[in-house]
Amino acid sequence: MTRNETVCVIIAAKNAEETIGRAVRSALAEPEVAEVVVVDDGSGDRTMAAAGAADDGSGRLDIVRFPANRGPSAARNHAISHSRAPLIAILDADDFFFPGRFRPMLACRDWDFIADNIAFMERAEPARLPADFAPNPRPLDLEAFVLGNISRRGAARGELGFLKPVMRRAFLTAHGLAYREDMRLGEDYDLYVRALMAGARYTLIESCGYGAVIRADSLSGRHRTKDLEALLGAEHAILSAGNVPSGAADAMRRHHRQIGRRHALRAFLDRKRADGMGGVLAYALENPAAMPAIAGGILRDKLAAAQRRVKPPQPAPKGGLRYLLPVDQK
Template sequence: MSEPNPEAICVIIAAKNAAATIPTAISSALRESSVAEVVVVDDGSTDRTALAAEGADDGSGRLVVLSLPVNRGPAAARNHAIAHSKAPLIAILDADDFFFTGRFEAMLRHTEWDFIADNIAFTRHASVSEAPQAFQARARSLSTVEFIEGNISRPGSRRGEIGFLKPVMRRSFLDRHDLRYNENLRLGEDYDLYLRALVKGARYTVIEHCGYGAVVRSDSLSGQHRTDDLRRLYEADIAVVATTGLADDVTAALRQHEGHIRARHDLRAFLDNKRSRGTAGAMGYVLRNPGAVPAIAAGIVRDKTRRLRREPDAAPETGLRYLLPGVPVAQK
């Protein structure tokens, strides 16, 4: 029996009500020669997502479409896909995104990694025909502290975007450390998995080369989180802080991220109470949670002054915006 190709990739796509976009996502994955499997999990869709996915099959036998009878969230859907796949390398693709041609070639030139991520191009149009800027495939290691801090919003910039990175993961590392997505999370499930991997000693490499296209949509499911999703995310930070043997700088960064998410939660909870119970309900929440006052006040001021600030665009109306800076390849 021949040994499996150690560079064979399984692309996992968790999809809910993505019939309009999933054919492009699947086609971009099947186009890559290093992709041995594409596993789509229809996560309780109410449209024709599964049929649209099956219609994108290229006849190579690499596409598998699975369906969950009820929506369980992206973490559960991805775990389901991992359990039904075999390739040594795992790549995540969102159902409304796509790979640029040749994405994995630049990544697989590098060795000595457990996770490797490339640059992302944000766009408003799922056009796989538009080639991204050619950047040098320079590599650097991402530390645990850098990763955590890169997921915290900073004034004058978009919210922490390192969490948007879509690394290829070695199945052997995930299996060795019994790591899977936390199915209790419906927000930040990627952040949590990568964080726990880094705490376990994962070597996380980032290259400047751009191979992932992220389509910015106003109706994206990732932007429709609930207040309770924020609570579960900062509680996930607390759970990692409880890990024995954490370095002091990692603990400090985790506490900062926890506070960042908790502040967002407190503001959302205040607004939820105001919406459902009026001013009296909002003030009641403040009286019950006096520690939330600074976050609520800062959030209200930030929202009121949003129009006066120049916020960076998520993506330009035309062209591409890159997540990471890079050195362009010299044109011949």
């Protein structure tokens, strides 16, 4: 790293007036941040005004407004092209940085992407700051990244797609990398896969500088059938190119099948809502191979709902934080 490498923080926001101020303030508080670019993606509330109210007068905040919603990928691409700092960091409008987030990241060497740990929390204000974990940097390759996005029965869901790395602008530019604007689900996963395919050196550290508030109404939590379809299409295009290393290709096919089952279930439920039992029967006749996966998905959803009714929720982790990357919390 060189001393003059600074960070641009990019925030795509839609109807985020309650949280955007905290996000902007947390970014402006970091001394390594030279720019904060907020793109108000067609909000119908006071998101733009709330972002402006968080300005610290340093001249680092820039707010852009889209008259109509274009999606997070378009907003991020616009912000990247609008900014100049050599390092790019993505911050969701309802999340925030913990103090000192970038220091341990920028102390590491020889990376194109670097991601730190994420603390998930139920409340907007955690009971405490994350523990001071040692960075313990380690490389992340394509196969490990894809496997880290696959859910397994009896295990926590695959979450590496939630990583919010700092990215080198020069690497993105050299390889023509940008977010796919037809995607509103899995756009991060797709970008990271394509970067790793292009040879990105991706480093993980265990230090935690990113706070993510769990919301039931988040975009990833209320995906639509066409969002899953776009993710399937993007992954199919990568696999069809025929240049994915064998181990990573096997992992991607597993991930693709898992997303395909989710898509089939969502399409089935859409048809049922639209056409009732007649639609259900028609869908079964048109897609017989998908029915076992659909039946399994419905059964799993019903069992999960029943379990939630009879089993009390687990207590929140100490301090109200759950970490994405496994760490020693003693």
